[in-house]
Amino acid sequence: MSESTHQSKRNVLVIGAGGVGTMACVALERSGMASVTAALRSNYEKVLRDGFEIESVDHGKLSGWRPSHVVNKVPHVSAESPFDYVVVTLKTIPEINNIVEIIAPSITPNRTTIVLLQNGIYIEPPIIDAFQTNVVLSGPSYIGAHQHNGHVIHDDPDRYHLGVFHNPKLDPEDERRNLEDFASIYNGAGIAHATIVADIVHYRWRKALWNGIFNTMCAVTQLDNAAIRRFGGEHSLIRPGMAEMAKIAQADGYNLGDKVIDEMVDATPIELSFRPSMLVDVDKGNPLEVEVVLGNALRIARQKGVQTPILDNTYRFLKLVQARLLAARGYISEPKELPTADFI
Structure with missing residues (x-):
């Protein structure tokens, strides 16, 4: 003590x-x-x-x-x-x-x-x-x-x-x-x-439904939380992405409830437009919390055998955004020419 x-x-x-x-x-x-x-x-x-x-x-x-x-x-x-x-x-x-x-x-x-x-x-x-x-x-x-x-x-x-x-x-x-x-x-x-x-892990999984989807997808698209929904992203990306995150939590032993997706979406009214923190970091040219916000969850998904195609692609695009931001700040060097295999 x-x-x-x-x-x-x-x-x-x-x-x-x-x-x-x-x-x-x-x-x-x-x-x-x-x-x-x-x-x-x-x-x-x-x-x-x-x-x-x-x-x-x-x-x-x-x-x-x-x-x-x-x-x-x-x-x-x-x-x-x-x-x-x-x-x-x-x-x-x-x-x-x-x-x-x-x-x-x-x-x-x-x-x-x-x-x-x-x-x-x-x-x-x-x-x-x-x-x-x-x-x-x-x-x-x-x-x-x-x-x-x-x-x-x-x-x-x-x-x-x-x-x-x-x-x-x-x-x-x-x-x-x-x-x-x-x-x-x-x-x-x-x-x-x-x-x-x-049980703090339960509440971290709940926040992951919002943070790992709204934050990351807004950073990739550079649309604010309301715009990404108005332009059709709510049912093609946001809700399906949250469903994948809820499945990872379930596989990890945390049942977040049948209404959790509605709760997370409704917690951010479409009338309230704002730029989530990860998008603000993109605006400022700051590197992103890619791994702890999304990467850690996807590593658990692989361990548990949970399929997450939407979150996998979000992660891939987010890593490219991260590479651009890191290179601009001098943390990494951009390769002069990527091998063709990297594009396959």
Whole structure:
């Protein structure tokens, strides 16, 4: 069990202060129960000098706001002041970053609880393998928040399902205590809503029905969520793709229910046009979370013998989009000429 439950304030590190990470900093710091350190990258100088400018549906307008501490890299933990919680909101893009290596300097064995507020399915096992004495909490986010150079627009309420991803080497009661403690901090200001759930994988599969289909197909077509439906994609791509994802979840032991596709589609009214986060990344020329959002699910489909022709082709096209984005940023080199066999 973490010693954090015996302290008046928990020592929390948030790694990745984009829109999601910044609003996590706000929720945790404003609870009065945490001292938050934000590890920033491109926006460090701006935030250090001026603070964040935040327009939030939950918190209102915050001008010049900062958490307790702002740093420009993941700090090496000190014996005198270990982190009780390390919250990870970085995008998981294995082509350009290694989450385990990034967070390792900040983790104290047997002490630090790792909280993954990230997209994707089965992002937790590599973390548990690397940090076998640390509790791992997981929370798919439903927040709508975008950050650019210290300016955050938060236009969809801060909501999470939060649960333990069980480590068989740890005591479930200790895991549960840390889960309840972190949720109480996150919800401490009475504004954000981190809802504790018994089986977080179930809720990650539910989000995969939306994220792995709307997000990916909008990124490939460069149509927003409403346009792709108006132009005929709802019944030729969106719903059939969701049906394939539901079959993968079923094969993995998670029955999402007969109405889950209607629920996921209806959760995004066609009158509400917006560009999903993966499409926004395409707009900005940023690499995509291809593997954790879709690739991991398809690897499970292959293991379980589930046929997924629509998602397979979506993945193939998405990988081509990813290659273009990686090449433009200099992460990979474009071949001068592809062999003919690559086009077959």
